[in-house]
Amino acid sequence: MRLQTFYCAVLSVLLLLCSAQGRADSAEQLFARFEPSLLQVRVLERASGAKAAIGTGFVLADPALVVTNYHVVSEAVLAPEKFQLEYLNSAQQKGGLQVLAVDVINDLALVSTDYRAPHPFQIQLQKPVQGATIYSLGNPHDLGMILVPGTYNGLQKYSFYPRIHFTGAVNSGMSGGPAVDANGQIVGVNVASAGNQLGFLVPAEALQRLLARFQQEGQSKDLRADIERQLLASQQSMFSQILNADWKLKDFGIGKVPDEVVPFVRCWGESNIEKDKEVLKKVTAFCSQSEEIFLSQHFTSGRVEMQFEWLEGKDLHPLQFFSLYEQSISRANADNQALKEDVTAFECQHQVVQQPGGQHAKTIYCVRAYRAYAGLYDVLYLAASLDHQQQGLISHYTLSGVSQDTARAFSQKFSGAVSWQ
Incomplete structure (x- = not known):
């Protein structure tokens, strides 16, 4: 019985070697052909x-x-x-x-x-x-x-x-x-x-x-015109799914923010809550459709990115907290690569708005146009809560390669989904 088992094992090894050699020969023949x-x-x-x-x-x-x-x-x-x-x-x-x-x-x-x-x-x-x-x-x-x-x-x-x-x-x-x-x-x-x-x-x-x-x-x-049509059709398809989705919300600091709103927008998070020496507690969540459409060596489009940041500095003087809060707000920028030859400068609107629950926020809504592709824009939006002296919630998104109608519809849904106490 042991001898038979030995012969079976040897035969199995030989068959594997022959199979591997066959695959190698097949790959070589494939390449040669x-x-x-x-x-x-x-x-x-x-x-x-x-x-x-x-x-x-x-x-x-x-x-x-x-x-x-x-x-x-x-x-x-x-x-x-x-x-x-x-x-x-x-x-x-x-x-x-x-x-x-x-x-x-x-x-x-x-x-x-x-x-x-x-x-x-x-x-x-x-x-x-x-x-x-x-x-x-x-x-x-x-x-x-x-x-x-x-x-x-x-x-x-x-x-x-x-x-x-x-x-x-x-x-x-x-x-x-x-x-x-x-x-x-x-x-x-x-x-x-x-x-x-x-x-x-x-x-x-x-x-x-x-x-x-x-x-x-x-x-x-006209290849440029074809590219423009393809970009518009793609963003309409993507955002029809995003805007028609039932956005799930999650608790976040003093408020609620969107989670993974569609399968292709993935979210991650990090915080320094457990670090006792940090005088400014910070919780951050990132959500993105991070794949990009290549337009040129220095110009990409097609991304969707959302970011939420909750900060608390209960041991800080309100002026100290506000200074750090402002620094976090100022770090927001567009999420795709572009040069001034590709896009216009951002034009921004600044407002202080009141939410349905009575809360106040400073909002910044910025748009820049694509120079070679009419009707397409990059959009940057940021809202920062204003009702607390030592804590705050920042919500931010960037969209690349969208129409103005799509940008407005997304802004409305995003603003309605973010809330705080």
């Missing part, structure tokens, strides 16, 4: 001819197009007079590229090319099973094309923008590369990394929708 269909996408500065940025693209079978990330080609879209696109294939051949259509919400771009790959990629219509091995391909750090095996973990939870959670390295330069199943069919597109073998992919369904739109409408006549 599709490497000619992978391209390095280069953004060239016209005056110098030097590379300004690089990413990865891949050739589709039908139609013959190159897919990459929008953020890879954005400079050529926004400043075509300064930047141009070029591909480099596995045979070190070069050629020009032209952006045909974009999906800025999902960070995708369709690009035309004169290059024809021997084995172009096809899209997989079925999602992989949870835990399946998939492969991310790309050109990390300009070191040459590689294949990275990893695990398909389904769509990222608590996200408004659908992203596949990929356990595998997606490094700089791999952006826009394909993620494929064992048959070499596209299941996603590389888009971001959070480090520590944590990567994110745009699902193949988003690419299918972009292809369908391109096949129906053809090449975009």
Whole structure:
């Protein structure tokens, strides 16, 4: 019986080794077959001819197009007079590229090319099973094309923008590369990394929708106008869910504030209550939809952030407390990245208002407009309670890339949800 058990154990090990070798051979064959269909996408500065940025693209079978990330080609879209696109294939051949259509919400771009790959990629219509091995391909750090095996973990939870959670390295330069199943069919597109073998992919369904739109409408006549329409449609979809939700409230210091109002807005908290030496007690809660829409290297949009802060300084003189209270108020700022070339200066309204329960608050409501995308704004709001000498509640939110109507509706709901004694 022991001998039989020994032989079974040896056989099991041999089967595992053979299986592992089979997977390795499969990955090698996969890479060898599709490497000619992978391209390095280069953004060239016209005056110098030097590379300004690089990413990865891949050739589709039908139609013959190159897919990459929008953020890879954005400079050529926004400043075509300064930047141009070029591909480099596995045979070190070069050629020009032209952006045909974009999906800025999902960070995708369709690009035309004169290059024809021997084995172009096809899209997989079925999602992989949870835990399946998939492969991310790309050109990390300009070191040459590689294949990275990893695990398909389904769509990222608590996200408004659908992203596949990929356990595998997606490094700089791999952006826009394909993620494929064992048959070499596209299941996603590389888009971001959070480090520590944590990567994110745009699902193949988003690419299918972009292809369908391109096949129906053809090449975009005005990419900036398309981006503007996509931003407006996305924010309307997001805020319809937020505004129509039944906001749950929680006790917070001397009042009540919203908690996680929708699944994709997550909340965290911290305090120094247990630190006896702190003369100013502070409790803070943060709630955010923290994913951003890439518009340019220095301009992002699409975030929602709420913050609540309760302060108490019962051992402080009221003037000392008020000074610290003012410092906390002054730290509020916009939560997304933008330069003066992207947005106007904030215009702010300051008021002292009375709440339905008789409480008073100082409010600041600030708006700045997007220069290139009409009808879109960033909004900053802050309210600070005024009815106590040694404690106070600060409520604050920032919205990026919203219409004025949406901003007003959100402000009304937010103000009605925050209360204090």
